[in-house]
Amino acid sequence: MKAILIGLFIPFLGTALGSAFVFFMRKEMPAMLQKILLGFASGVMVAASVWSLIIPGMDMGGIKPATIGLLGGFAFLLLIDHITPHLHATGSPEGPKSHLSKTAMLALAVTIHNFPEGMAVGVALAGALNGGAGMTAAGAFALALGIAIQNVPEGAIISMPLRAAGNSRLKSFWVGALSGIVEPIGGALVILLASAVTPIMPFMLTFAAGAMLYVVVEELIPEASEGEHSNIGTIGFALGFTLMMVLDVLLG
Numbered sequence: 536m537k538a539i540l541i542g543l544f545i546p547f548l549g550t551a552l553g554s555a556f557v558f559f560m561r562k563e564m565p566a567m568l569q570k571i572l573l574g575f576a577s578g579v580m581v582a583a584s585v586w587s588l589i590i591p592g593m594d595m596g597g598i599k600p601a602t603i604g605l606l607g608g609f610a611f612l613l614l615i616d617h618i619t620p621h622l623h624a625t626g627s628p629e630g631p632k633s634h635l636s637k638t639a640m641l642a643l644a645v646t647i648h649n650f651p652e653g654m655a656v657g658v659a660l661a662g663a664l665n666g667g668a669g670m671t672a673a674g675a676f677a678l679a680l681g682i683a684i685q686n687v688p689e690g691a692i693i694s695m696p697l698r699a700a701g702n703s704r705l706k707s708f709w710v711g712a713l714s715g716i717v718e719p720i721g722g723a724l725v726i727l728l729a730s731a732v733t734p735i736m737p738f739m740l741t742f743a744a745g746a747m748l749y750v751v752v753e754e755l756i757p758e759a760s761e762g763e764h765s766n767i768g769t770i771g772f773a774l775g776f777t778l779m780m781v782l783d784v785l786l787g
Contacts, residue, residue: 538672539726542660542679543719546652549683550715553690557698557707567767572688573759574771577751579685581772582779587659587678588744596737604738608651608745615647616753646714652682652750653718655743657725658732662740665733674783681779686715 593601659675694711698704725732725739732739759768 539660539664542656542676543653543722543726545676545679546649546656546682546686546718547712547715549686550649550690550718551712553687553692554694554708554711556691557694557704557711560695566762567764569688569692570759570764570768571771572691573755574768574773575775576685576688576771577755577759577768578772578775578777579681579779580747580751580755580775582776582783583655583678583681584744584747586780586783587674587681588655588740588747591662591674592737592740592744595740600735600737601741604741605745605748607738608742608747609749610745611742612651612746612749612753646717649686649715650717650721651743651746652686653721654725654739655722655747656682656718657722658736658739658743660722661726661729661732662736664726664729665736677779677782680782682718684775684778686718690715 589601589605592604656675656679659678660672663672663675690711693714694707697707697710702710756768756772759765759771
């Protein structure tokens with residue numbers, strides 16, 4: 536039980552750590568640092584999606600449920616982005632106008648996108664507990680660690696603009712940190728429903744992968760590639776992808 540709780544809360548701790556940058560940086564995060572962190576996060580999430588979710592999902596159920604799950608994950612996040620106020624990582628509002636404050640919009644958008652990541656960890660842990668799902672405890676923890684790594688820049692990119700907009704350091708930290716609290720909640724829900732989830736585990740694994748890849752393509756890579764020095768984001772992607780690949784292969 537203790538190991539499961541640690542696995543569930545590792546991604547949240549990454550978000551909290553990133554949000555704590557607001558206590559040490561006086562101004563907005565430097566553009567080049569933001570680009571390399573966004574690129575790094577993208578690489579981690581793509582590698583985690585492939586090695587920790589898609590491949591085990593295909594090993595379990597074959598190509599059909601994997602394809603349905605992957606496309607389902609993309610479609611789910613596309614629907615969420617369509618019906619809710621949408622903010623990219625820099626905090627710029629897009630889409631329909633909302634009466635919500637900028638702080639509330641940012642918190643809502645990031646919280647919604649964090650939920651599938653928590654589910655992904657929960658699915659991996661449930662698969663490891665099941666024993667026959669093609670997932671190991673080490674692989675599940677590698678996934679949790681990978682998501683935590685990508686949550687560090689995400690937390691900073693939430694809290695820093697909030698501070699720049701006039702919020703206190705403490706409020707900016709808590710808004711950024713609490714945006715990640717849905718991750719252990721989502722993971723715990725999946726584990727509690729493990730008996731019901733097991734028959735559709737291949738679908739759930741690849742659904743989580745599709746949701747994570749949507750965030751990469753829609754949110755992280757465009758921000759990392761915007762403006763000058765886009766190659767910095769590319770370098771960050773290569774480093775993040777390689778690190779997560781090594782972690783998953785060695786620990787899984």
